[in-house]
Amino acid sequence: MVFISVVDIIGTIAFAMSGALRAIEKEMDYYGIAVFGITTAVAGGTIRDILINKELPVSLANPIYLIISIFSAFLVIVFYKKIIRFNQILNIFDAVGLAAFTAIGSEVAVNNGYTQPFIIIVLAVMTGTGGGTLRDLFANEIPYVFHKEIYAVASVIGAVFFVITYQVFGTGAALYTAFVVTLLIRLFCMKKDIHLKKVSKAAKLKK
Template identity: 50%
Template sequence: MSFMTFFVYIGTIAFAISGGLIGIKKQLDVFGVILLGLTTALAGGVIRDIMLGYIPPTNLADPQYFLVSLLSCIMTILFYEKIKRFNNHMVLFDAIGLASFTAVGANAALMQDYTQPFLVISMGLVTGIGGGVLRDVFVKEIPLVFRKEIYGVASITGSIVLLVTYQTIPTVLSLYLCLFTTFVIRMLAVKWQWNIPVVHRKTSQVK
């Protein structure tokens, strides 16, 4: 197992658990909890593959990530009381998932010989945040990436780093540099509470 594959597994597990935890918090039934966890872990990759013309998507043709996600959801249900105690640590694993999926998504576009910067960056972003966006929409929450959190920006920055470096250094190093950049930006943003400015709407006072 390569170092990158290891991180993808960690990210898949983390996203599946985070989706499962939210499903339980929202008092969904067992099927709903599992579906929300699977969506969080797999939807980004499925959307990316469809956009790039991979039919059927990798996550469906090769079920290894589906099985890992399913097992993670089941374990979340069975050991919810213990897992929720470590909910604060999910920020770390979520950042790992975001970073690894960003690198994999942007690299998938480059491997198809797509070099258009907007396309490459978009694939990294879609893979990194797609599952989380759908998860939040399903439970009627404003997606994290649409709030003031430095989340999507971290993914975009990592994708840019991969795009800039992949022709000048070995591909594996470029992937790790993308992963590292995305992860560090996300974790620093959480630690130092960096936020994107919020647009405030002025309300008129009725006299």
Template identity: 40%
Template sequence: MIADLVLDVLNYVGIVAFAVSGALKAGEKGMDLLGFIVLGFSTALAGGIIRDVLLSRLPPVNITYLPYQLTAISASVATFVFYDKVSRHRDVVLYPDAVGLGAFAAIGADVAFRAGLNPLAVIAMAAITAAGGGVVRDVLAAEIPVVLRREVYATAAAIGGGIYMLLYYSLGRGPALLGTTAIVVALRLASLRYGWELPRVKNTA
């Protein structure tokens, strides 16, 4: 019962955080109110939709459950209204994005694990749930998705999938959800602070 409450809270935390992240990206690109809503909505819900389609959980929860949709839209509109104040802090988008990444990595791992998937699939679903919305956001904003070009992003979410399983077996579902969220957020923020990146091929052209 407590684990279900934790899961529900994390869902809303992730939706709000990613909706704000997507809406801030819309502001950076000079989009109008509709652009804020589209990017916020997509960033918040696309990862979960992709996960559910891959797991044959149809129709996806993020399409059928109205409170999730209304939460994403409300957070996007609020970001539009207060954008002038928020945008003074240029890196502000990184913090809600990190929180959303952690919350959705935990949720993706939980859904996959409880569906009986193997460990690699759990890790993959954690990464897809957490990073999928960000990929859609960047594509809509006409950018190469950050997950494909720099920074520890989807990697942090994938690590979260492994952490979830370890914590689940040692401490139970509720601590696994919270612990995974906290560790993924910490990894993401640390990667930003210290400039961690995955290896890349050097372009000599």
């Protein structure tokens, strides 16, 4: 499980940086940048823990995630001009974060006695995409996951593979399967620039 822990940290850093970058785009002050970084990195897991009635969300029980998020936001402030040149690398880190959080969300579900497929998938997707969704809402924008690229769908498919693998091989194999499947789908869609089809309002009105 050390591998998942490492990518969990990488994902936290990537998500926090993406939140901080969005805050800078919106010309927020240092506090706003820090809040956006924290929100993007830990909000998904926090909402998940509240939904399953955990006494204390992991983000509060283990302050390392908040510390990492704040430090990552600080790095974005200091090295902003250099960081934006490596946007593709940040996207790859973000994909790793999505995969890790999807796998971890699935694992948290079964570890807390929620083995129903629907609940596992919902908690996995919430963990993987909740922070970014809340970030975009704070920024007064349509959440990224609703209109750009294959993002939440990659998380859904990864969680489905977790459910299937868990029933046959148990939690350990399911954890890694969900991570790998989510990551590969996300990276493939990024490389091929694959998006879900949108409904054109103008086309609908012409009919």
